[in-house]
Amino acid sequence: MTTPKRSSLDDWVRRISEEEMPIFGHTVQQVVSVAEDENAPTVELARVILQDASMTARVLKLANSVYYNPHEQQISTISRAVVVLGFTTVRSMCLSIALVDSFVQGAPRDRLTRELARAIHAAVQARTVAMARGDESPEEVFIATLLYHLGDLAFWCFSGEAGDRLDTLLRQPGNTPEQAETEVLGFRLRQLTGNLVKEWRINELLSATLRHPDSMDTRSRNITLCHQLARAAEQGWESPQVKQLTRELTELTGQSEKTVNTHLHQNARDAARIAGYYGAAAAAAVIPLPRGEQMLEEEELEVPEYPQPDGMLQLRILRELALLLDDPKSDFNLVMELVLEGMYRGAGMDRTLFALLTPDRRGLRAKFALGGERDSLTGGFHFTRHPQEENVFFHLLDKPAALWFDPARRPEQRRWQTTQLAGVVGRAPFLAAPILVNGNAIGLFYADRALSGRPLDEESFESFKHFAQQAGLGLGHLAQRRR
DSSP states (O other): OOOOOOHHHHHHHHHHHEEEEHHHHHHHHHHHHHHHHTTTTTTHHHHHHHHHHHHHHHHHHHHHHHTTTTTTOOSSSHHHHHHHHHHHHHHHHHHHHHHHHHHHHHOOHHHHHHHHHHHHHHHHHHHHHHHHOSOOOOOOHHHHHTTHHHHHHHHHHHHHHHHHHHHHHHSSSOOHHHOOOOOOOHOOOHHHHHHHHHHHHHOHHHHHHHHHHOOOOOOOOHHHHHHHHHHHGGGGGSSHHHHHHHHHHHHHHHHOHHHHHHHHHHHHHHHHHHHHHTTTTHHHHSSGGGGGGGOOOOOOOOOOSSSOOOOOHHHHHHHHHHHHHHSSTOOOOHHHHHHHHHHITTTTTTEEEEEOOOOTTEEEEEEEEEETTTHHHHHHHHHOOBBBBBHOOOHHTTTTTOOOEEEEETGGGGGGGHHHHHHHHHHOOOEEEEETTHHHHHEEEEOTTTTTTTTOOHHHHHHHHHHHHHHHHHHHHHHHOOO
């Protein structure tokens, strides 16, 4: 019997990056590029998240959990989550959810479930330990810990026949993981982790810890000790290994052993709950809880394909807008992003967009957009004023009033239904409203339900107009405060 040809380490990295986990890699690149760009507003992160309805729902679930939000401030929008919890916290949620999404779709192997449970458990423990140490970036520690065995997770999710062979070998007495991995693959799964982390440029702390796993650097020890704890707890929270690791974490944090022990037990409960929020119910079920406790089952999140109109959410978003305007750190971008999110998620639109007039008032160009196909919408949404050609958007800017554009029902609007307009926004009905700041139009909002084909109605038009009015009032408030 011939031995199957082994794939090289580079082959595995290419396959996982390009074929098996391209969405995770793309999300990582989006989030990393936002983080690295000093000029990119934090609202860019909100836009990355809002592209995905499921991620939006789970980030908000996490943002309102006691673990991330101990003061229980109600957070109804992604924009507000970034303001209240901070960029790095929401960024780590985004990466974590994208990672879990990549693996829960894979083959339901027992080893994958256990590796994912350990990763989430260790990361939750590590973040709390980092906070106790006064670490400058506990979220960086969280992500580094979550991805510390990324190669193992990816392999057990996508390994196929090679995974079967390695699993068989690992079950045989006397085989160490090092020997079995080298025999089946020709390399260690730790090496696969290192190369994937390098490929995706995820986290320098993680890279450093992978290069020197025995380092006495405090942050690296934070990561490795919490991974050892997550594995040891599977043998029982009263095991000698857990007690030894608790003593080492006591030394690392400078807290009493009793305090550390209490925190470790609570972190395990939080980890099981958070794993469920991520969508990893199977992993949540195998995270070891102290004293044989049972995890309470959480209701499964139901996420519609397109946002549905929600009057209560609209009220909460308007309240968050008022809070934002009282915050000295609020700015134009944050206000506009929150209003767009209100239109998108509160009024239940498929796409929303904000466009600004150029200083000479002859051009109109998209600045922000949310919803499906946002990149193509913003890329095409730019219009120039021509004396011989009527344009619906310049019309409503010159004679400021909100507009429900539906030429099929309103024949008088047909003169504005140009080829250029249809090429940019399509032929479905849409809503548009000018943004008036101290009586002057500076741009406009656009919204539609073109992707879902759902009809617009009077209620959605009124909600849309109200958010547009609040945007103008809010921007006027900001302008006054800066005088």
